[in-house]
Structure formats: structure tokens, C-alpha cells
Amino acid sequence: MSRGIEVGGIYLDNAATTRVDEGVVKKVSEFFTKNYGNASSQHSIGREAKEELEKARSEIAKFIGAEASEIVFTSGGTESNNLALKGLALANPEKKHIITSVIEHPCILETCKVLEKQGYKVNYVGVGKDGIVDAKDVERKIRKDTLVVSVMHVNNEIGTIQPVEEIAEICKKKGVYFHTDAVQGFTKINLDLKNIDLMSVSGHKIHAPKGVGFLYVKKGTKISAIINGGGQESGLRSGTENIPGIIGLAEVLKKKIDKKKIEKIRDRIVRGLLEIPGTKINGSRDNRIYNNIHVSFYGIEGESLMLMLDSEGICVSTGSACASTKLKESYVLKALGIEELYIHGSLRLTLDEITVEEADFVVEKIAEKVMKLREISPFKFEKGEMK
Amino acid sequence: MAGNVDYNKKVLEHFKNPRNMGELKNPDAEATVGNPSCGDVLKIMLKISPRDDSSRPDNENIISDIKFQTMGCAAAIASSSMLTELAKGKSLNEAKKITNNDVAKALGELPPIKIHCSNLAADALRKAIENFEKSNANI
Incomplete structure (x- = not known):
């Protein structure tokens, strides 16, 4: 069942837990x-x-x-x-x-x-x-x-x-x-x-x-x-x-972290994701820890997106109700006043050290999967308009 | 927070390669069920035509084509896909008898937590058929 992250997977769930040094x-x-x-x-x-x-x-x-x-x-x-x-x-x-x-x-x-x-x-x-x-x-x-x-x-x-x-x-x-x-x-x-x-x-x-x-x-x-x-x-x-x-x-605690490098790659991923139509960042963009990305994609559901990315070896998490054991959407996203359709389509990426190539691969795969799920979804996001 | 939902191979296969996914042009009937606040919304579209079978003189209406669009988790997408497979070619009376439970069984199994919230496809189909029958009742 377990896919070792060292065999080519990209682990972007470091707010959940981390690999021991x-x-x-x-x-x-x-x-x-x-x-x-x-x-x-x-x-x-x-x-x-x-x-x-x-x-x-x-x-x-x-x-x-x-x-x-x-x-x-x-x-x-x-x-x-x-x-x-x-x-x-x-x-x-x-x-x-x-x-x-x-x-x-x-x-x-x-x-x-x-x-x-x-x-x-x-x-x-x-x-x-x-x-x-x-x-x-x-x-x-x-x-x-x-x-x-x-x-x-x-x-x-x-x-x-x-x-x-x-x-x-x-x-x-x-x-x-x-x-x-x-x-x-x-x-x-x-x-x-x-x-x-x-x-x-x-x-x-x-x-x-x-x-x-x-x-x-x-x-x-x-x-x-x-x-x-x-x-x-x-x-x-x-x-x-x-x-x-x-x-x-x-x-x-003796280990040094290259925070600037992670932040730079984080920003690169954010820029890439924002090019996907119908994408929103959740929470302050500036007052945010350097390794966190939290975005929502209109009209799709997060558990589906997470599973599709998982099959590509990319590990992320979502605030969608469908992915929670209690089937309740994230109370944090609700507290921000985010609309339900966006809460269900939310994705959290929390980075550790990651290469530019890996980052670009992640953006490419997310874009591909979001588009695939939008094709399946009755909610369309076309030419900047929600249908 | 991610729950640990384990899907079987069949569910994942339908999720990754959904059958009869998309839109039907000028459908004879359609219905949408679910609620965006639950995270699952699905739409079923039908083409309905008389059975073209000389051995069956009743000439009853059958589902000659069916398509779905679903926003939801893997269970919602897989059960929509399976429902379309079960319904295609069936007479309206046969199709109306398909239950959400039949869909879950055909998929092998669904995680218990997903049975009630994400397995709505048969409801959508029944509603679409009822819509068709209502609009054609006066003809």
C-alpha cells in the first residue's frame, strides 16, 4: 500500500508530518x-x-x-x-x-x-x-x-x-x-x-x-x-x-533550513496555479508562512483532485468535506467566509525542500487534473464566468 | 484533515476512466440531484427512443443513450459512471428499478461513510425518467 516517497514521489504535506532527518x-x-x-x-x-x-x-x-x-x-x-x-x-x-x-x-x-x-x-x-x-x-x-x-x-x-x-x-x-x-x-x-x-x-x-x-x-x-x-x-x-x-x-534544531529558497519555489508554484482559471488563494498572501500554499478551484471537489494527484505520486491535502472522516468541510475555510463551492475544491500544499523541476511538474499535473475534473463537473468555469 | 477513505480497484478504475461522461445535445430528459454544500452534485441526461426490436412487439421506450456530469468525490464520480453502465439500453420501467444500493453492489463496495452522501446516481436517473414521463403524459 505504501509508496515510498523516495521512489519518485513528491511529498507536499509537511504540515501533516515530515520525513525524519x-x-x-x-x-x-x-x-x-x-x-x-x-x-x-x-x-x-x-x-x-x-x-x-x-x-x-x-x-x-x-x-x-x-x-x-x-x-x-x-x-x-x-x-x-x-x-x-x-x-x-x-x-x-x-x-x-x-x-x-x-x-x-x-x-x-x-x-x-x-x-x-x-x-x-x-x-x-x-x-x-x-x-x-x-x-x-x-x-x-x-x-x-x-x-x-x-x-x-x-x-x-x-x-x-x-x-x-x-x-x-x-x-x-x-x-x-x-x-x-x-x-x-x-x-x-x-x-x-x-x-x-x-x-x-x-x-x-x-x-x-x-x-x-x-x-x-x-x-x-x-x-x-x-x-x-x-x-x-x-x-x-x-x-x-x-x-x-x-x-x-x-x-x-542544529539543521539549517534554506527558507528563502523554499519561499521562492512556493511563489513560483502559486504563480503557476493562478494561471488556472477559477483559482483563488485562501487567506492572506503576505502574512503567511513561507512553505504554505492554500488554493481553491471552482467547480471541482478536493478529494477527487487529491486522489488523482496521489496516483501521480504527488501527496497533498484538502479541506473538502468529502475527504474528512466526519464529512464536514473545513471550519477554518468556513470562518474565512469562503463560498462552499470553493471550500470543496480546496487544496493545501505544504513544502519542504523541492526542486524547480518538481515544482513545475506539480503545477502541470494540478492544472491537468483540475481540467479533467472540470470536464466531469456540471459546474463550468469558462472565459472567466461561472456557469 | 484527510480521512482515510479506502476505495477498491473497481471504484478507482471508474473514477479514473469514467464511462458515459459528458453532455448530451438535446436530451429527452435530464435531472440534477445533490447539493453544492455537501460537495456532491450530479446531472444525468437521457436519450429515450422506442426499442428497435421486432421480437418484442411492445415497442417500449428504452434509454438509448445516457451521459452524466458530476462534481464530487471519487465515490460520486465512480457511482455515476457505474449507473450509466447499468441503465444504458434498459427500458424506462427497468431503469426506474435501479437503486443506489444496486450501484454500490455493482462497484463491489463503497466505504460506509460514502454510501449515503455520494451514491446518488440512481436518484438522479429516477428523477430524469419521472421528468420525462410527466412532460410526455399529455401527449
Whole structure:
């Protein structure tokens, strides 16, 4: 069933997950077979594991401009986001109000729903047509009993960059905790942690293994654990540390990314796609992470397009209802006010390193498949007019 | 978010090479079903003519040609294609009896999640035939 991407496929779904870096795989493997100790053990193998764990913690802390004690390793983005919101709620029971945005990842939105059932009031701030939260909208919603404001750094579907530093500054002034889900932006766009109290990060989105991530927790933040046990991670996250994963996460930060090159090729693909009639870009074109393309093609359906591209070895994703397990169209695209016919015909391409030849091949294939599906479709887009 | 929808070979084959796809000029009947908000819309067009068969003196009307246009997922396109194969050459009475379930069976199987939302082709055919019968009732 699986088609190895190395046998000629083009993987353009790096917002879903990434290929683990070869150097990381090499480095990590010894932590399965040689240095496999439990960091809580007192013997030499355990102590060695502890040493490597703390070294990785320091490297990661240095990378984001934090202290080692402010890094809490978790199983990934979902757990980090759960820990941030539920952990704050547990430790600050007098505050019962939360502000977040309508375009957050489900692990924030579903956590908020759970808290609503526990008596919390949650405000979901909307976005403009550009897919960006207005910091002033957030400011207006802040109350005396606001526990936390949680706004993602970069949206996972449309790649729009949210004004998190601005919102963080407002929260600081008002004395409200600010959390950001930085899963999509981490290593790609720098964030100043000055006013950010909590930040969620995941390893597998940045060429580290799956099953590892961390929550940055600023010193002095009142937060409780949601997973209890042996008291690892300063009591904030019990469970034997995933040392191979953590080592991999620290290792991948040494890798340099040629962001300018990816952005240039991204723009080349966008220009190519816009030549297909009836094509629209979803979300802000400028305030967008450099590796994201999100477009809609009028009159066709995204799952069909995705499958046709898959048969050419091109891996992408779509916001169409037909491709979702719940048969619901993307709530993010809906929040932008995009018409249904365009939502169903949406395509997300998230790039890593890619050659110009591959990029041109992708544009050519997308154009070909869109035209084929339009031929099948009763909705026509001819001479700039919809029929 | 991509769901993991696994289609069988037959569905994928009809999806990639749909039969009877396109428009009929001056169709004798047509019908459109579905809703753009669900992501699936399909249109069936029919040519209807008396059966040219001396061994069957009833001279009943048959579907002499059928074409479809569909906007939708692979299941919607494949089931439209299969429906046209099932319906072509059938009498109107036989064709009216084709159900969405017959289409799904002919395709082998459809992912359960797709059975209700994307398998509308037989509905469109029945509606087209009804449209034809209504407009010809007074003749």
C-alpha cells in the first residue's frame, strides 16, 4: 500500500508530518540500543541517560531563548495544548474565562469544549477574510476572571501568521496568561517569548520523530500536571521520558533550513496555479508562512483532485468535506467566509525542500487534473464566468 | 484533515476512466440531484427512443443513450459512471428499478461513510425518467 516517497514521489504535506532527518535517525538510534537507560535510575546507565536528557533540554531552551527549567517534554502538540489549558485551569480555579480563536487546531477547540462543560465560559474570536485574528478583538474580550488567552502562531491549514506577540503584550498588561500553539511555526518563524507564558511545540512537524514535543512554561506560571505519576518533568508530566525522541528534537534544531529558497519555489508554484482559471488563494498572501500554499478551484471537489494527484505520486491535502472522516468541510475555510463551492475544491500544499523541476511538474499535473475534473463537473468555469 | 477513505480497484478504475461522461445535445430528459454544500452534485441526461426490436412487439421506450456530469468525490464520480453502465439500453420501467444500493453492489463496495452522501446516481436517473414521463403524459 505504501509508496515510498523516495521512489519518485513528491511529498507536499509537511504540515501533516515530515520525513525524519537522516542525521536525527542516526543520532537517535543509539538511544534505543546503547544508551537506553531510564533517566530516573540511579545506576550508571540511568545517570548517563539523565545527563543526555538534560543536555538536550538545555540545547532546546537555548534555541528558543528560555531557561532549561522552562521546558516540559510531552508526547507532542496535542498533549502540550491539553496541558497548557487544563493545567492552568486546575491550578487557578478562581478564573473561569478563556479566550481563543475559531481557527485553532481541534486539540485546543475540543479542550475548550471540555472546559465549557466544567463551567468555563469560552470566547472564540473570529478572523477576517485574510484568516487573521485581530488583536483588538481579543483585548475587548478580556475580563477580570480571564484565565488564559490561547491563539495559535501559524494556522495549520491556511498558514496565516497570527499577531501573537501583539496579543501577548496585551495579555501581559492585563495580567492574563498567554498561550500559543506554535506547532506549525516553530523553527520557521522566530517568536519573542518575552510576553508569552506558554508555547506548544511538536517534533514530527520539524523532521524529528513522532511522539515528542514540549510545552514551554515561563518561570512563575501557576500550572498543574494533568498526567500524574512518578513526578518527572518537575512534576508537570509524569511518565518515563521519551529520551530518543527528545534527543531527536534537540538534534534537528542544529539543521539549517534554506527558507528563502523554499519561499521562492512556493511563489513560483502559486504563480503557476493562478494561471488556472477559477483559482483563488485562501487567506492572506503576505502574512503567511513561507512553505504554505492554500488554493481553491471552482467547480471541482478536493478529494477527487487529491486522489488523482496521489496516483501521480504527488501527496497533498484538502479541506473538502468529502475527504474528512466526519464529512464536514473545513471550519477554518468556513470562518474565512469562503463560498462552499470553493471550500470543496480546496487544496493545501505544504513544502519542504523541492526542486524547480518538481515544482513545475506539480503545477502541470494540478492544472491537468483540475481540467479533467472540470470536464466531469456540471459546474463550468469558462472565459472567466461561472456557469 | 484527510480521512482515510479506502476505495477498491473497481471504484478507482471508474473514477479514473469514467464511462458515459459528458453532455448530451438535446436530451429527452435530464435531472440534477445533490447539493453544492455537501460537495456532491450530479446531472444525468437521457436519450429515450422506442426499442428497435421486432421480437418484442411492445415497442417500449428504452434509454438509448445516457451521459452524466458530476462534481464530487471519487465515490460520486465512480457511482455515476457505474449507473450509466447499468441503465444504458434498459427500458424506462427497468431503469426506474435501479437503486443506489444496486450501484454500490455493482462497484463491489463503497466505504460506509460514502454510501449515503455520494451514491446518488440512481436518484438522479429516477428523477430524469419521472421528468420525462410527466412532460410526455399529455401527449
